Amino acid sequence: MAKSARRAQIETVVLYPLDWLEERSGLVGGIKYFLFRKVPHDTNWMQTLGSASLTAFLVQAITGVVLAMYYRPDPATAYDSVVRITNDVTLGWLVRGMHKWGASVFIILMFFHMARVFLFGAYKYPRELNWIIGVLLLVLGMLEGFTGYLLPFDQTAYWATVVGINLNGTAPFLGPFLAQFLQGGANIGEDTLAKFYAIHMLLVPGAIIGLITLHLYLVIRLGVTSPPWSDTAAGRDREPVEPGGRAGLVRPAARGNGEAN
Amino acid sequence: MSEHHDEKPHLPPPSLWPIGFAIGIACVLVGLVVSWPVTAIGALIALVFGFLWIRDVTRDMSAPAPTVEPVRRELADSPGVAAGEVVAAQEEPETYPRSVFLELSTLGLGAAIGGLVTLPVLGFAVLPAFTNQDIPEADLGPMDQYPQGQFVIATYLEDPKLGEVSRRTVFVRNNGFLGESPSFTILYSRCVHLGCPVQPNGPPVGEPSKYKTVELTPVQPASFGCPCHGGQYDTEGRRIAGPPVRSMDRLEFSIKNGNLWVGDPFSVGTVEGDGKNAVMTKYGHATPGVHVDGISAWLYPIEVPR
Numbered sequence: 198m199a200k201s202a203r204r205a206q207i208e209t210v211v212l213y214p215l216d217w218l219e220e221r222s223g224l225v226g227g228i229k230y231f232l233f234r235k236v237p238h239d240t241n242w243m244q245t246l247g248s249a250s251l252t253a254f255l256v257q258a259i260t261g262v263v264l265a266m267y268y269r270p271d272p273a274t275a276y277d278s279v280v281r282i283t284n285d286v287t288l289g290w291l292v293r294g295m296h297k298w299g300a301s302v303f304i305i306l307m308f309f310h311m312a313r314v315f316l317f318g319a320y321k322y323p324r325e326l327n328w329i330i331g332v333l334l335l336v337l338g339m340l341e342g343f344t345g346y347l348l349p350f351d352q353t354a355y356w357a358t359v360v361g362i363n364l365n366g367t368a369p370f371l372g373p374f375l376a377q378f379l380q381g382g383a384n385i386g387e388d389t390l391a392k393f394y395a396i397h398m399l400l401v402p403g404a405i406i407g408l409i410t411l412h413l414y415l416v417i418r419l420g421v422t423s424p425p426w427s428d429t430a431a432g433r434d435r436e437p438v439e440p441g442g443r444a445g446l447v448r449p450a451a452r453g454n455g456e457a458n
Numbered sequence: 459m460s461e462h463h464d465e466k467p468h469l470p471p472p473s474l475w476p477i478g479f480a481i482g483i484a485c486v487l488v489g490l491v492v493s494w495p496v497t498a499i500g501a502l503i504a505l506v507f508g509f510l511w512i513r514d515v516t517r518d519m520s521a522p523a524p525t526v527e528p529v530r531r532e533l534a535d536s537p538g539v540a541a542g543e544v545v546a547a548q549e550e551p552e553t554y555p556r557s558v559f560l561e562l563s564t565l566g567l568g569a570a571i572g573g574l575v576t577l578p579v580l581g582f583a584v585l586p587a588f589t590n591q592d593i594p595e596a597d598l599g600p601m602d603q604y605p606q607g608q609f610v611i612a613t614y615l616e617d618p619k620l621g622e623v624s625r626r627t628v629f630v631r632n633n634g635f636l637g638e639s640p641s642f643t644i645l646y647s648r649c650v651h652l653g654c655p656v657q658p659n660g661p662p663v664g665e666p667s668k669y670k671t672v673e674l675t676p677v678q679p680a681s682f683g684c685p686c687h688g689g690q691y692d693t694e695g696r697r698i699a700g701p702p703v704r705s706m707d708r709l710e711f712s713i714k715n716g717n718l719w720v721g722d723p724f725s726v727g728t729v730e731g732d733g734k735n736a737v738m739t740k741y742g743h744a745t746p747g748v749h750v751d752g753i754s755a756w757l758y759p760i761e762v763p764r
Binding site: 272273356359360362363364366367369370372373374376377378380381382383384385386387388 | 584586587588591593616620621622623624626652653654655686743744745746747748757758759760761762764
């Protein structure tokens with residue numbers, strides 16, 4: 198069916214700003230590269246667990262930013278501000294609930310995602326680095342859980358954090374120093390809460406965002422793996438390995454032979 | 459200097475020493491404002507780099523210039539040249555091109571600026587937890603509030619400036635007199651397993667009383683127990699069951715004007731004897747879960763500054 202003149206006109210109007218943007222930034226191409234890529238035909242729902250973890254993190258980030266507008270990281274007023282968020286601020290109960298339960302969802306989804314990657318063998322060459330980044334993300338996610346647990350500053354929060362800090366303190370050699378660094382002194386004191394708050398909402402989320410970026414970049418660069426029961430051979434064909442070792446990107450010529458190519 | 463065949467005027471070779479010299483001078487100037495040791499270090503840096511710079515500049519005057527054979531190099535334009543020949547043709551005397559200098563100085567400058575910014579911030583993040591950790595002495599009230607042979611739960615503010623977050627609990631027992639001086643057993647309520655609040659195993663035996671911000675409750679416990687992981691201690695703070703790794707921490711005390719004052723907490727390993735006759739080795743206040751004696755203490759060789 199030939200395009201009508203009207204349709205062509207609309208297309209021009211829609212595409213013009215995109216072309217304008219693309220010419221100046223290359224962003225449109227970048228987004229196309231990010232979104233429209235080939236995946237194996239037999240991927241399944243298990244492979245959405247990574248996106249689910251990402252979504253859970255985004256929920257935490259957004260609800261966390263809004264909670265930060267009402268929360269006070271001060272030993273004398275922190276608990277009252279959390280009570281106020283829960284009982285008085287409109288929809289505060291909902292956003293706090295999303296953040297509180299979403300934290301568990303985030304961790305659980307990360308474990309499911311990890312299990313999927315492990316059981317599909319998707320951690321194998323050339324995706325080892327992405328597994329390592331994923332493990333770092335898991336550790337940082339748990340650090341978020343640890344630092345966030347103190348913030349309501351009720352009895353549970355206080356004593357659980359005491360125990361958590363002292364667990365770190367039993368590590369040989371530097372453990373006591375780590376414990377004292379975490380609580381900012383010999384005991385949980387006036388600075389501990391603000392320190393945990395800063396780590397919880399600035400330091401660790403920043404690191405998580407950076408690592409997620411790397412994680413996604415590697416997913417896009419290396420592609421999605423087929424399930425282990427797939428009929429199609431995974432990956433592209435590899436070049437035969439020459440005697441003396443595989444040619445690398447940094448090390449252009451194979452070891453041993455003197456050919457300059 | 460007539461041996462020089464180039465037409466350029468004589469110039470000293472490029473050198474990194476002036477940068478070090480400048481850093482030294484900057485240190486001296488900063489040190490004059492901030493502290494004398496920095497001045498001394500700056501002066502030392504400036505002296506060393508100044509000397510090296512002068513030596514570099516005057517090298518031509520002190521020693522005859524070495525004659526350098528002009529290097530003739532074939533243009534390796536054909537790809538078929540064997541690798542060995544190419545390497546041989548590329549051998550040339552070491553030069554110090556401007557681009558390398560600029561590259562290195564950019565990197566060095568970047569590292570210096572980065573370090574200047576990062577180090578204070580890092581120090582600020584870490585050091586406050588280890589400095590100015592002195593605990594002020596706390597007044598626990600008149601001695602007659604502590605009947606002999608009776609435990610009293612005393613909760614007090616360790617540092618009234620910090621408010622309720624510094625509330626601590628100790629179990630105080632008046633042991634009577636040891637010779638001339640009064641003897642108290644003051645057990646710190648934090649479990650030496652992982653820091654939970656240890657409770658007396660027994661009900662209160664009298665009405666609670668107050669002295670300023672100190673709350674006092676007499677109690678006659680058979681032992682002490684921790685609700686978190688089940689650590690049990692006897693009335694001397696010795697571990698009798700559960701995961702704790704040493705005896706309960708204790709606090710220093712003094713008597714001022716008839717009042718009981720508590721000071722720094724300290725850790726103990728084993729406690730021999732009871733009450734005023736108890737004998738123990740005193741260690742610096744250790745993190746819960748950390749061994750202070752025996753072979754396991756070797757895992758924690760450095761005491762945390764407090």
